[in-house]
Amino acid sequence: MVGALGSKNANGYQGMTRPDGSDNDWIRTTKQGIIPYSSSTDSALGTSSWKFREAWIQTVNGFLNGTATNANVLNAKESYQEKSTANVMYYQLGSIKCTHAYQRVNETYLCVSRQNACIMNLSMYSNNDTIFTNPTVSYTFLTPNAKAAFYDIFYAGLDKKATAGNTFSIWAKRGQWQESMQLIPLGANYDAGYVISWKSWDATTAGSTSVPTFGEPAAYKFIVTPHSHAKSEVGLGNVDNTADSAKSVKYATTAGSANAVAWGNVSGKPSTYAPSSHTHDDRYYTESEMNTKLNAKAASDVVTISSTKPTSNTCKIWIKI
Secondary structure, eight states: OOOOOEEEEETTEEEEEOTTSOOSSOOOOOSSOOOOSSTTOOOOSSOSSSOOSOOOOSOOOSOOOSOOSSOSOOOOOEEEOOBOSSSOEEEEEEEEEOOSTTOEEEEEEEEEESSOEEEEEEEEEEOSSSOEEEEEEEEEEOSTTHHHHHGGGEEEEESSSSOTTOEEEEEEEEOBTOOOEEEEEEEEEESTTOOOEEOOBOTTOOOBSSOOOOSEEOEEEEEEOOOOOOGGGGTOTTOOOOOGGGOOOTTOSSOOOOSOOOGGGOOSOOSSOOOOOOOOOTTSOOHHHHHHHHHHHHHTTSEEEESSOOOOTTOOEEEEO
């Protein structure tokens, strides 16, 4: 005889027991599991005062709303692997449908590949209707080659423009041996329970061969845009790329001293050197006047002009010639 589950009233509530009435053991569900009282989601696991001690769940589908009082890691990230086939495929990574008025979606992700990284923000909203508008993808590139790694492979937008219940989706283009990537959530500001639903795929997942099209493509913005500056903007207006060996110093305002320069290597020198302007007036003795004066001295034997040393005792000045 197959034992039937027992029943027991404890702690104010009726509950299940083993066939022998023991309630100090595990009770296994059927292979399919358990379901709520109805499809209207009007059942709960525990209450605010009756909490389960632990929950071990392989996959959670839906939304985890509320405030965690204690959490370690929320491992909610999108990942996709390299593919080995050469043909380019397109994969839908995530989507969200507009379901109510003034719906706001603003989610930020860290996109990481094997060699590059960027921060990507996805945003859209509805007004007094159920129509998403202004889908925007904003990038902040964190590595030199991040633009090529991320911007050119993501496609995003709305399936229909100005249509009630339209859906935002984001796709990725993948080719052979492109880097595997992960999209890790950094933060979000959204209406409770209404966030982008992501899916993962690996190298064996079938994609689409068609480029995704949108009723309203997303606008792409760069928070940090790759750019350049003119040399004058950074104080280098007089700098060029001339090699040092090819530079001329003819316009140097100051220069050091050369050890030796051959006269023939001096360029630009004049062929003649004109004297500076000067005069010869009566302030100066002529050669004749000087000879006369000197001869007069020589006559008195005080000054002797000769090639040999004078012997006269009266000679005071000897001018050797």
